[in-house]
Amino acid sequence: MSATLTYVYCLVRSARRPSIAGVPPGLPLSEPVRLVEVPDAAPARRTAPKAKTPAARTWLVVSTVPQAAYAEEVLEQEMQRLEWIGERALAHEAVVEHFLRADAVLPMQLFTLFMTDERAAAHVTRDRRRIDRILSKIAGQVEWGLRLTLGAEAQAAPARRARVASGADYLARKRDVRDAVRDRMKKARLDATRIYRTIAAEATAAERRTDIDRTVPGSRVVLDAAFLVPAGRAAAFRAVVRRQTGPLTRAGVAAALTGPWPPYNFI
Template structure:
């Protein structure tokens, strides 16, 4: 049996109306079982973790370890995702750790109104992501080398001037293409956001991470009433079909990370 002096309590999020038993034996961070700390009508989803990995000094070191962060984030998000599919769940940041269950209960008591407001906002709603990618035909002229003049000095100067003009034209065309793509992205978002309860724009994802060949131009999270999701999905498909050179995709549902403020947890 683990000595309580060697352990702490890891918090995933706060939910309402959820029996942690429905999460089954699915493990949380470090393979630890997930359980609930109930205070009033709120339930904190937690795991008991060892201080030698989740204590203050250990966390400082582990948060510099990308592999550790990735594994912890994956386990954290998996717990939140399972809970959010059953009941409204307000996630907290990864690596949120408290001394014991009593301290977690105190957090719930002190934040009862704040957590209640957050859960009211997301009840019957879910987060969905929409990303758009541009796939323009590559009609850009190839980069040209400065011509080597074989004649006199005036011919060489003329060739250099022509080269600079071509480069300026290429830059102008790239700038104009970027402006047009930005306008198309804004138009897509404008058409979608009127159907959402709330919207949060994120920076377009690095193509190396997304695996898409196209240029990312839009990355937006929408908080939707669950009843309106089919209508929203149909609209995304319609926009995709009538947007030549643009691919639009929708993902979700996700736990409402983009629409929950729980930094005080």
Template sequence: MSDANDDLRYVYAVCHPLTAPLAADLTGVGGVPPRQVSHEGLTALVGAVPVRDFAAEPLRAHLEDLDWLAETARAHQRVIAALTTVTCPLPLRLATVFRDDSGVRAMLQDGSERFRHVLERIDGRVEWGVKVFLDSEDGSGGEVGGGPREPARDKPRTGRDYLRQRRSQRTAREAGWERAEGFARRLHETLSLRSDDARLHAPQNSALSRAPGRNVLNAAYLVPRSHSEEFVELVDRTKDEERDTTGLRVELTGPWAAYSFTGDSSGDSNGDEIEREDGA
């Protein structure tokens, strides 16, 4: 067992001083309960981690180990999720580590202006993620762009028939994609009007996310916590209104800490947020 003086300080998030306690059984990376380090009205939630795993060189090696990385990310997210129930934190990048409490306080001092600005912007708010997928643009799911798939028995008998069938399939795919884009655009516009801020993320790569279908919309919305129920109902209602748009699937995730809104107002990431469990 390592000497506590040799441990490093793993920082999960920055927030205002907590006015409510975290769950007594909450543990973070390495099974260690997080604690608060405060400096001039800002608080960092930290946990002790061993030098043998989190010094620069071993950490670089660990970050190539997908199992280690997944376990650490789950522990990190567990602390952020618990923190989000009692405050509106600014999550830091996975494996943000300092030598000791003095280093953490120096980080709070150096970044105080930005931290205060971001915390003011996200105060009382949570993030909701909304994704739209087009499941059947190629017809493999039974329908193509809103129309029934051609029966297998309708095989082309001539080269001309083959070309005609290919044009028909391409037209159906294009029409389906246009309908999906239109739906996603309308949904984003509607949800943006009912949120304090919104971010459009790059579409997810299905090969990496393993989510079925083609990702048409991948967006995040900053919503007052007190209005979250109305926001969820709005998403559900919009989905019902588009019931006739076949092949589309809408996924709602959250509420999260405001991962997508800790950068500047242009939407550029400041590099300090981590990926949520839904992969956004």
């Protein structure tokens, strides 16, 4: 049994070897992050007399971790501590984000571990067709997330105006607040849907992650969406989002645009 494991952060597709200068340190206790090239599936292609454009090559971004720190029993136990997971999820994400400028980057699930580099590469080779299909879809694209939340302030605003003089008043006020909240949510959701469609038209692909109908009563999230956008169009896309969300923000809806993310929702 080996004393170390190969931890895989992501798979990178690029014509040239990606730079690892300034790459974040990786998971706690890991050795420095490095690249493992995955040989092309068909060696026959190399002898073929074409290759006018440099063929894209595939690398795994990995680091060596002590087995004692990431063994199955350890994971099983530590997965109960959100702080432990959170620290590692951030470290994992930071490494993946370093490669966002590559032609395509496929993030691995947290805690993807292999006994050796060779075994990691072999797994990719075996899964080559599925991976190539995903890579071609996300090449040159990054993900942006948009979440719209109706603020508690805006939700409760009408209640403040009413004065309470009796029990009946109190009940009437409660009813009014409930109705007002319902109306505001309804309007905010309609606005969210309209905005989502407009922004989606600017994106390569879009996914509305929250199914509003299924969201439990009381949720103030009116939109939770992910957009796949060409990496070069980030500024234009952000401008569209700002323009669309501006009027809503003034009406008490909080808009959070996050990104650029690896295309998690489109793989």
